[in-house]
Amino acid sequence: MGIHHGQVLSILRDEGPQSRASLARRSKLSPTTLTHVTAQLLSDRVVTECEAVESTGVGRPGQAIKLIPDAFHVAGIHLGAGLVQIAITDLRARAKATASFDFSLRETGPDDVVSRAAETLSRLRIEIGEPRLLGIGVAVPGPVNAERRSILASINTGWRNLPLASKFETQTGLPVVLEHNVSSMALAEVRYGIGRGVPAVLYVYLRTGLGAGLVVDGMPFRPGGHGAVELGHIQISRDGPLCSCGNHGCLESYVNENVLMRAVGLEGQAPGNLLERLEATEAWMPTLDRLTDSLAIAINLLTPDLIILGGHLGEAPDSLFDHLLKNLPPRVMPHMRGVLRIERSGFGPLSGAIGGAAVALDHFFYSGVRQ
Ligand SMILES: [Zn+2]
Structure with missing residues (x-):
């Protein structure tokens, strides 16, 4: 196995069964290299031959190559x-x-x-x-x-x-x-879920804390080689509560599981419908406003094509999505206003x-x- 094998396997994963001609076109590998790579993948039983998907209807359809998902x-x-x-x-x-x-x-x-x-x-x-x-x-x-x-x-x-x-x-x-x-x-959504083919995906996840992840052109964004997109630690109020990071007034100090559980009067394990319960309390609108403020900053800085909400946010009532889709566009750059997409995670819990x-x-x- 080598980099060319990975290249061919990725094309089969992303685009389904391919004829050898199509694989050669897409991978830009020479016919000799491609023949060698496909022969090895066939002998390893990682791929198999099947009827070509792009049959011309004239004569016998050619053979295509497809991934065997259960190979490993x-x-x-x-x-x-x-x-x-x-x-x-x-x-x-x-x-x-x-x-x-x-x-x-x-x-x-x-x-x-x-x-x-x-x-x-x-x-x-x-x-x-x-x-x-x-x-x-x-x-x-x-x-x-x-x-x-x-x-x-x-x-x-x-x-x-x-x-x-x-x-x-x-x-x-x-x-x-x-x-x-x-x-x-975010990577799972880009490779296998609702983010397939989307250039920049921002994932926002609320559970114990409020975290975010960004994948750009198929690669997780790791600023400085090891960083993360710390959306939860955007400071939205200098005089706000002490955050777990040591700063004051971070988004996460207002929007985290503990704070929201207290707001709905619950203790112990958080229910799946935490935000639905929050909707009935007076903490709901301030929570939506803080999320909107912080996401507007993130959108202007990172210009994601798709924002995916997971954890408690992924199970939030539709009214949260309606609020964001109504209130975010006026807050972001004009070219982003018409293209904002906000979806629930496809992989749920x-x-x-x-x-x-x-x-x-x-x-x-x-x-x-x-x-
Ligand atoms: Zn913080």
């Missing part, structure tokens, strides 16, 4: 603050088995979380007949280092410079790559785990690095 699998793990979600997926990021568990941040250290996630993954593998896994993508709640081996700093878990990839590799025996959790969710799987698929399969 990967695992995606979302490490959230207090919640872990795991999915084993095929090569199209379709979940074959999923599991999740809660943990107490105060009582559980990262090593215990990793052990428990590894045990859960092992059980899932057995449940579905132990498919061969190429690797694990772990979506983590904070920016990762340039090598994507360590989480640099996670405010809501308190984890700093933690070599999570090595810890997972020791526990599972599989290669591991890390990615910022909301960037992973599994978005973090599917995000991890998308990262693993990019890293261990569609890059062509598989051994």
